[in-house]
Amino acid sequence: MIRIGKYVLYDILRSRFVILYTALLLIVSFSMYSLDSDAGKSTLSLLNIILLVVPLVSVVFTTIHFFNSYEFIELLLSQPVNRKTIFLAEFFSVAFALNCAFFIGVGIPVMILNFSESAVYLILSGLLLTLVFVALAFAAAVFTRDKAKGIGIALLFWFYFTLIYDGLILYIIYSFSDYPMEKVTLIMVSLNPVDLARIIILLKLDVSALMGYTGAFYKNFFGSSLGIIYSLLFLLLWIVAPVLFAIRKFARKDI
């Protein structure tokens, strides 16, 4: 797997996209901390940008990369190589490249400018979120033969989880406001990796009131540390489940 991964990584680095992404993240992180003297506020603004940008870039880059390496995969499949090995090499190389970009672009500036517990969680959840959306994008890309359709499905994941889902939650809470909705919101939040990542950081930043109803409830219901373990576990599930689905699909795909 490492042998194949080496070539995939080489190919990714050649395209320079990851380097641009790193630079973009570096600029965003440094500018956020120079805009406001309150480091907590800066972290919060950075969080909001990360929650939008990281999933989007992960999704788009992964699907485009997968469809562009179709020839490479075809070539490998006529060689004595296991399909699962090829898939995992692809997955880990993309995940590694994007996570490196995130770590250099956000992790290092945050650690230099505002090293705190919340910063550590910001980095951790950014890394996990990258993995989640790389996994989802791989599942979408393996699912279809058509490049446009693959990218479309992957983008739909992004739209759904970053934009549509919150609206849905608000709508449901609002329409059923006469009923006790605590447990329902908890379940609904767990079904969205972006919300999970946001909650990890908000609980640490102690600004859960900013997130309104869900955040306040979440804090009460769990207490900080248990809530974080719970959401970390769910995020892991959000990585493992799409990867397993994609492996199964890839093993039976006609190339």
Add this chain to the structure above:
Amino acid sequence: MITVSDLNKRFGKLNVLQSITVDFQSGQSYAMIGPNGSGKTTLIKCILGMVLPDSGIINVHGHSIANDWSYRNHIGYMPQIGRYPEQMKIGQIFDMIRDLRKDQSSLDEDLIREFKLDQMKDKRMHTLSGGTRQKVSASLAFLFNPSILILDEPTAGLDPIATEALKEKILSESSKKKLFLITSHIMSDLDELSSHMVYLDEGKILFKDSIELLKEETGEVKLGRAVATIMRRNITQTLHV
């Protein structure tokens, strides 16, 4: 050797392969012919594990290939259209495949030298012409001295000199107890290269026999004419039924 039994494959509504049962013996060279879209490439891709059949069993050297990949150590494959990572250089492609198949000691670099590919190691794949890609594909197929060689339209797109070089290579290798599976539409090539013929049409094997026998039966000297005679006979038979 390869044995295929009761192989079926559908692509949506299209029945690409219908209960194909056939065996290919080591030391023989099989010409696989048939109209476009008759399922030749799909059958080859099934043997390579790139397309997964809906039902049926394929054995390579006596072992089922289902859920296995190590059997591809014995196979050299030259695709119809060689598709390669566009950004990689010729030399890098060879190095990568060599790296993946490290365990194999005896390398056969005759074709690389013959096609002078070692002199253009630094050319990127996207700058290559179709013929040069075919040369890369052919050299890769022969590189690891495999006991089975599957060549999908090997001479299409090659210049006359390269075609002759490749044909010579195929002839010299087939005398070494290797199994060749060649598809082509150029009958004169197949006449020179192969000992047996398999005729595929609409996903079914219509005919499989040795070429000598075929010629004897039809009374023709050239393979192309013999095949045409057989086909005509088949058509009239189906018309009478």
